[in-house]
Amino acid sequence: MCEEVMNQAKELFDEYFKHDMLSLAADRVVNVRLALARALKNHFRTINCTFMHDPLVNQAVKVLLNDKSQDVIDLVQDIVQF
Numbered sequence: 001m002c003e004e005v006m007n008q009a010k011e012l013f014d015e016y017f018k019h020d021m022l023s024l025a026a027d028r029v030v031n032v033r034l035a036l037a038r039a040l041k042n043h044f045r046t047i048n049c050t051f052m053h054d055p056l057v058n059q060a061v062k063v064l065l066n067d068k069s070q071d072v073i074d075l076v077q078d079i080v081q082f
Helices: 002-008 010-016 018-026 030-045 055-065 070-076
Strands: none
Touching: 010 018, 018 030, 018 055, 030 055, 030 070, 055 070
16 A cells, blocks of 8 residues: 555655555564565556655655565665665
C-alpha cells in the first residue's frame, strides 16, 4: 500500500507514511526489511522517482546496504543514491 502511495501521491506519502515506512529499515524481522527493500527498489525504477533526492529515503537505503542479510543487500545494491 505504501509503495503505491509513494509512487502516486508524493505529498500524501510524505505527510502520512514516509517516516513510519522508512523506520522499517531497522526492523528486527528480516522479511520486513526485505519488503521495504523491494518497495524502494521498485520506486527507484519508476520514471517519476519522486524521492530520489530525499535525504531520509537515501538514509534508509544506506542502512539497508549495511544490513546483516545478504538478501536485503542484494535488493538495494543497484539503487543509485543522491
